[in-house]
Amino acid sequence: MNISDAQLAAFVDGELPAEDRAAVAAAIAADPELARSLAAQRALRERLRQAFDPTLNEPVPQRLLDAVQGSPIVDFDVAKPRRRRTLLAATAWMAVAASLVLAVLVFPRLLQRVGREPDIVVAGSNRIAGGELARALSLRLASEPASGRVQLGLSFLAKSGEYCRTFAVAQNGGTAAGLACREQESWRIHVLEPVSRPAGELGGYRQAASVLSPLLLQAVETRIAGEPLDAAGEASARGSGWRRTSQAPK
Amino acid sequence: MNPTDAKFREELVSLLPKLRRFARALTRHPADADDVVQLAVERALTRTEQWRPGSSLLNWMLGIVRNAWIDELRVRKRRSEVFVADDNAALQVGESPTDRDIELWSIQRGLECLPDEQRLAIALVLVEGLSYAEAAELMGVPIGTLTSRLARGRSTLESLLVEDHAPRRMPEVNR
Numbered sequence: 001m002n003i004s005d006a007q008l009a010a011f012v013d014g015e016l017p018a019e020d021r022a023a024v025a026a027a028i029a030a031d032p033e034l035a036r037s038l039a040a041q042r043a044l045r046e047r048l049r050q051a052f053d054p055t056l057n058e059p060v061p062q063r064l065l066d067a068v069q070g071s072p073i074v075d076f077d078v079a080k081p082r083r084r085r086t087l088l089a090a091t092a093w094m095a096v097a098a099s100l101v102l103a104v105l106v107f108p109r110l111l112q113r114v115g116r117e118p119d120i121v122v123a124g125s126n127r128i129a130g131g132e133l134a135r136a137l138s139l140r141l142a143s144e145p146a147s148g149r150v151q152l153g154l155s156f157l158a159k160s161g162e163y164c165r166t167f168a169v170a171q172n173g174g175t176a177a178g179l180a181c182r183e184q185e186s187w188r189i190h191v192l193e194p195v196s197r198p199a200g201e202l203g204g205y206r207q208a209a210s211v212l213s214p215l216l217l218q219a220v221e222t223r224i225a226g227e228p229l230d231a232a233g234e235a236s237a238r239g240s241g242w243r244r245t246s247q248a249p250k
Numbered sequence: 251m252n253p254t255d256a257k258f259r260e261e262l263v264s265l266l267p268k269l270r271r272f273a274r275a276l277t278r279h280p281a282d283a284d285d286v287v288q289l290a291v292e293r294a295l296t297r298t299e300q301w302r303p304g305s306s307l308l309n310w311m312l313g314i315v316r317n318a319w320i321d322e323l324r325v326r327k328r329r330s331e332v333f334v335a336d337d338n339a340a341l342q343v344g345e346s347p348t349d350r351d352i353e354l355w356s357i358q359r360g361l362e363c364l365p366d367e368q369r370l371a372i373a374l375v376l377v378e379g380l381s382y383a384e385a386a387e388l389m390g391v392p393i394g395t396l397t398s399r400l401a402r403g404r405s406t407l408e409s410l411l412v413e414d415h416a417p418r419r420m421p422e423v424n425r
Contacts, residue, residue: 055271193356
């Protein structure tokens with residue numbers, strides 16, 4: 001029996017009529033390629049559930065409860081205060097989150113390793129590189145031998161004018177890969193994702209390009225102006241403090 | 251207010267967690283997701299008579315959340331000069347993000363790469379667990395259209411969100 005992609009998807013989504021299920025299941029059992037596709041589709045479904053299901057257990061923000069109890073008369077003017085309440089609610093929520101994070105994460109970690117600065121600092125809606133990651137992004141060239149927890153990949157000039165670099169950083173026992181761009185005086189992290197391989201295997205400059213995940217590649221591709229910097233270009237960008245000399249004479 | 255009002259509101263409150271989960275899958279910031287849910291709740295209360303008692307209140311509300319999200323997207327596109335490419339999700343303040351945060355960010359980032367209609371199909375079927383028929387009705391499209399959007403969204407996500415980063419060729423990227 002030939003199984004189409006649509007049938008396979010319907011099987012995963014529980015949309016296949018009962019009379020077809022057994023036939024499709026048998027075809028999958030007989031065909032390793034089909035079994036792999038099935039596993040990939042199931043894994044994706046599972047990852048999405050795991051990413052978003054925790055929302056169900058969060059306390060619902062008061063402003064939404066208020067909205068349900070509120071007056072059913074809504075006109076255009078309500079749109080403006082809604083924004084303001086959003087900010088207030090977000091601030092309050094973040095304060096709660098901050099204290100929770102402090103209690104749950106920071107305190108035990110401080111006990112474990114006093115004085116280590118976080119690699120990633122979440123400031124408002126921005127993620128900024130900190131500590132060892134920030135130093136490596138500012139100071140190290142991709143061509144230099146790897147040392148420490150941070151590996152550098154590609155450096156390039158973005159269409160919007162700033163310098164960006166891809167990196168991998170070992171933390172929490174795993175490795176995260178990402179893309180950071182120089183904005184004002186800091187490295188703003190635009191993409192960050194888990195990597196299954198330990199940082200030690202990521203290797204130097206040559207291998208670095210090949211560890212770019214599709215997600216990271218896509219982010220680089222949408223931003224990059226021209227080609228990635230070569231070693232000389234990178235050194236000169238570092239020399240200028242990762243500021244474009246023509247744009248920011250400082 | 252009519253007598254069913256209190257009961258209606260009570261049911262609405264019980265749906266809020268699911269509406270928030272749905273909106274999270276559509277938007278990047280948790281605060282944006284809650285904005286969309288709030289807008290949807292406010293709208294729903296002005297048109298309670300449009301809900302047919304006996305039909306699924308959840309699906310009716312998901313449809314309103316979807317419309318609120320689409321309207322919000324339009325507003326943002328008009329103001330695009332104000333909202334410059336902002337790739338960040340605010341989840342926590344303070345220490346380094348957890349592995350779970352990083353996983354969520356990469357999934358959100360992957361979803362953002364999808365056209366809106368594919369993201370919607372993925373959110374309704376894979377995140378909310380709606381049937382094809384329910385999702386198609388909610389989106390106002392035939393089931394075949396829904397399944398093809400779902401298939402395209404899935405295949406893009408599978409290529410973007412590979413778990414093991416074996417060296418690979420440059421993918422064909424949708425621009």
